[in-house]
Amino acid sequence: MNLKTDLDSARDYSQQIAQTIRDAIIAGDLPVDGRLPSEGDLAARFGVSRPTVREALKRLAAQNLIRTQRGATGGAFVNRLNFEQAQEHMVTMATLLLSMNRVDFETAVEARFSLERTCLPLACTRRGPEHLARLRSEIARQAIDGLTDEGFCASDVAFHRALVDAADNPVLSWHLAGAVEAMQPLMNMITYTARSRAQIIALHSALACALEDRDLAAANAAMDELNAYTLELGSEIRTRRDRNRS
């Protein structure tokens, strides 16, 4: 637990302190669930005031690297980063990336389906009955009459999430689920007619059946169709929007 305590007075102290502690965590010098020195201690070590140390700790808390607890035995503890939290971060980041960089619909869709396709070989091999059940249950929900658009989109995401989980590789699931969920805002625009819902449900069913039969070629074909149909809907939306504008 020896931290470099010499700071460059030209740059933000809180940033440098955060970086020092972050490096220590990444290097494994601070064990998971280990307790950091108290804010007062850290302030004394770095030769800064407590508010400055607090700003540094808040930076780390924002990245889920530490958690804080009040009370006598409280303090700042190194978090075990879990896949769920990390995924939230990734979705937030990916969503912002897409919206702030004017990524066009085709590029995003291409990336999404390219990525999602990677789970199919593994999913065909490893899918268990519980994965098939999840897929079927989401398909059933999507077919409910009177389901709201929000409900349909949520179930759509859950379906694809189940699909990537069927590959039974948590690291892969993390990457792919992040990619899929980040697309949700873009996908929300295109599933608002009964016709498109029926078509999407049909393709979902085809995917589920392909997984059940462990038929990789069929799964790839269904994914291709879903890809093409998504692009088609997207260009339809654009046409309609352009017509309204003029």
Next chain:
Amino acid sequence: MNLKTDLDSARDYSQQIAQTIRDAIIAGDLPVDGRLPSEGDLAARFGVSRPTVREALKRLAAQNLIRTQRGATGGAFVNRLNFEQAQEHMVTMATLLLSMNRVDFETAVEARFSLERTCLPLACTRRGPEHLARLRSEIARQAIDGLTDEGFCASDVAFHRALVDAADNPVLSWHLAGAVEAMQPLMNMITYTARSRAQIIALHSALACALEDRDLAAANAAMDELNAYTLELGSEIRTRRDRNRS
């Protein structure tokens, strides 16, 4: 620029304030490069003190959502999240995920090569001469006699980075490069013999040639071999380690 200013007194103010501003940024209420109210203003609006507001802003700064600038026309500005910054974050996160969750080598390697393979179809279609040049140049560097292990690993990462960039889809590049770079710490262990270097260089060359010929089957085959060889080296390392331990 209307922010919800009512806070739940039971939870951290700085966290709630950060969440409020974060939501506004994600929703697009705060335009990119737009300036937030000054810390004093925000403190007055939320009914808290300036240090509390500052902790909130540092949380956002840690996620690269805002940048701050001192001086008369300074303040906190909404950042345009770019792919580079976002990738740094993703690599940090993925590295921590792998190291903190005892992900076994096989799982990580499987995820990595599954993901990287997705760029091959697009890369075979779209690769330009500049992509081929980047690939060849990294291969040349890897063959240099006396190259340090660090240098070899760095060039290895650069090679795979060039490979995913050949797909010419920034969103895909972002996802895949993050996955590849996060593996670097794990890969560092296995490239320390001349034998493995020569083999890896041969497979890199095979990949480059396949891309040059736009031969998807050959590219996939080379990737398969690289995958298998990586696993082989990994299990070799483990055997050696186990023998040393006993």
Next chain:
DNA sequence: CAAGTCTTATATGTCAGACATATCAAGGCA
């Protein structure tokens, strides 16, 4: 008149000390 310099206003960065509050542990009391 023009160019450079000075002043000032405004913002963030930092500090010091204080109080509020949550929490656990130890000691006291029935």
Next chain:
DNA sequence: TGCCTTGATATGTCTGACATATAAGACTTG
């Protein structure tokens, strides 16, 4: 023994102040 009180310690927050960076306007000077 079991409950309660008390104290210690930690984070959470507030107040007020000073330091510093920066740009714009006022001023001075060639």
